[in-house]
Amino acid sequence: EPEVTQTPSHQVTQMGQEVILHCVPISNHLYFYWYRQILGQKVEFLVSFYNNEISEKSEIFDDQFSVERPDGSNFTLKIRSTKLEDSAMYFCASRLGLSNQPQHFGDGTRLSIL
Amino acid sequence: DAKTTQPTSMDCAEGRAANLPCNHSTISGNEYVYWYRQIHSQGPQYIIHGLKNNETNEMASLIITEDRKSSTLILPHATLRDTAVYYCIVRLDSGNTPLVFGKGTRLSVIA
Numbered sequence: 500e501p502e503v504t505q506t507p508s509h510q511v512t513q514m515g516q517e518v519i520l521h522c523v524p525i526s527n528h529l530y531f532y533w534y535r536q537i538l539g540q541k542v543e544f545l546v547s548f549y550n551n552e553i554s555e556k557s558e559i560f561d562d563q564f565s566v567e568r569p570d571g572s573n574f575t576l577k578i579r580s581t582k583l584e585d586s587a588m589y590f591c592a593s594r595l596g597l598s599n600q601p602q603h604f605g606d607g608t609r610l611s612i613l
Numbered sequence: 614d615a616k617t618t619q620p621t622s623m624d625c626a627e628g629r630a631a632n633l634p635c636n637h638s639t640i641s642g643n644e645y646v647y648w649y650r651q652i653h654s655q656g657p658q659y660i661i662h663g664l665k666n667n668e669t670n671e672m673a674s675l676i677i678t679e680d681r682k683s684s685t686l687i688l689p690h691a692t693l694r695d696t697a698v699y700y701c702i703v704r705l706d707s708g709n710t711p712l713v714f715g716k717g718t719r720l721s722v723i724a
Contacts, residue, residue, distance in 0.1 A: 532711065542657060549709055599645065601659040
């Protein structure tokens with residue numbers, strides 16, 4: 500069964516450094532999402548992406564964040580200057596795009612900011 | 614904020630049916646009920662969803678009340694591997710509407 504793939508599984512970065520998280524959505528899916536989950540807290544929506552542009556974003560998704568679909572298969576989340584509070588699990592999801600279809604999630608990247 | 618209310622935790626004996634309730638009294642006519650689960654710190658796993666009819670797939674059954682104000686997820690024969698946090702989410706079926714996760718129900722399946 501096709502699945503969403505995220506790399507790396509764990510990323511350790513110094514505060515203030517840039518980090519890029521990688522996702523390969525399911526191949527025929529058209530809608531892409533990033534969520535995050537701080538340890539012990541709820542899963543929170545960050546951004547959705549369709550037709551090569553951001554569709555929706557939350558208050559969390561400020562100027563330090565950006566997303567890109569650089570080719571036909573990858574979907575990346577960049578954090579320009581990481582802060583301690585960016586430490587979290589980051590989940591990528593994709594959705595087929597037809598009406599009434601669910602989002603499917605990857606297993607996440609654990610981002611640790613030192 | 615999540616539009617659903619779920620019990621914080623539940624226990625279920627292995628091999629028995631697990632019935633997880635969810636209240637969504639403010640659901641609107643074009644909002645679907647989705648169920649996901651999260652095992653440990655893995656990514657949320659899609660289980661099932663429905664609008665107003667009861668639904669069944671290989672993982673679970675979803676029972677939605679006639680007034681659509683509540684639903685129940687049924688795992689017919691719970692196993693230890695079903696131990697997870699279960700999220701009931703109401704979502705508008707429109708474009709890129711995100712999923713809004715609450716705290717979910719922590720289901721513990723006990724041998």
